[in-house]
Amino acid sequence: MRSVAPVNQTRAVELDSVTKHYSHGVTALDDVTIGFAAGTFTAVMGPSGSGKSTMLQCAAGLDRPSSGRVIVDGRDLARLGERKLTLLRRDRIGFVFQSFNLLPSLTAEQNVALPLRLAGRRPDRDLVRQSLEAVGLGGRAGHRPTELSGGQQQRIAIARALVTRPAVLFADEPTGALDANTSRDVLRLLRTLVDRQAQTIVMVTHDPVAASYADRVVFLADGRVYGELHDPTAELVSTRMLQLEASC
Template identity: 65%
Template sequence: MEMRAVTKRYGQGGNTVTALDAVDARFAPGTFTAVMGPSGSGKSTLLHCAAGLDRVTAGEVLIDGVPIGGLNERALTRLRRKRVGFVFQAFNLIPALTAAQNVVLPLRLAGRRPRAGEVAAMLGEVGLAERAGHRPAELSGGQQQRVAIARALVTRPAVIFADEPTGALDARSGAEVLRLLRAAVDRHGQTIVMVTHDPVAAAHADRVLFLADGRVVDDLAGPVGAEKIAVHTARLEESAR
């Protein structure tokens, strides 16, 4: 997963806003990267552009070695379904479907039938084997996010993008979600890019990328402690004022 001189602008003329400014970033296979920065620094825009949810203004994004800028919408959607996983703060599970049905959905959309026991095994990995038949309303927030992680992992994507995955959870549930994301990297060689404002969450990553005004301003190789991350974050927020 790579971003080469990626620029993203919104608006036109005097109302143009540069959300990303010539960002270069490479996310090596089997690594866990946290993206941090002050409000308005470009974190969410980076994630959306890296995942192909937003088209870039300039530069190039490569997913699994494929430059996505020249793909039409159908080809881009097909690539995302097969090679990209998502975990959102709001879970984004389909209320009418059971946990198992939510997990199998990316496989169905990618045109692949699940192997025997594949979905059950995936739910087992996130500790929800006994909840396969439960709908989201019957699950706690932490359990719903674990279903979302299983859903993201089931296609074994090239990269998983996580947008504030612990933002709606209590500390205990959040810690369990972070443990599962870390395990996906360590056990399965999964690549994860996570946007977060929480230094404790970022401390689970191998690397922390800091943004300010749409640019990469610092890049800490880890493991990096939450205290050091908090200090860097405070400095960036102070300079942004």
């Protein structure tokens, strides 16, 4: 059963009138206002060039908007200097990408502990093991990436993103490099993290099947929000995407 967000549930992430201009005259985001409730799973979709990745980057503090506000875990990113913003990203924001970005010389356990070491913290082995258990790979702690399948490597990347107990996990095409069966395994894992641990997840994807695992799908086109879909199915998402692409 999917999580159901109460009407007044706290928002883990808020974008308020966010606009992003680039120097070559392109407006990637145009006055976007949207919120992502804590403990929910949102997929972000849209045609190529719609602003999906730019929205994720601004929401995650990887890029600063030209105007508007971004609030993550109750903190206005515009009020943070670079050092404090870096600390917020490190401690309260998790990232998962299409490429796994694991260090081949390190074991799964060492890869998961890496964010803690980079933060100057002594890794809590129990916490690292709990993160591995959460993604179903507690028995693979001593394996290196070359000894793991693609799906297992992405699970390790997710465990690494979870080890700091982030307020929100941003995923950019997390199943893009995986086959259909492995993709479903990873998507079921993300769904379970939301349902059992109340993890907030915002996922950019082009795949209607991937989007169907979310509680809500937000559609972008030309840098603007063009509606959303709750309790999505792959068929409904596909239909909405065809309509959106035909109108652009």
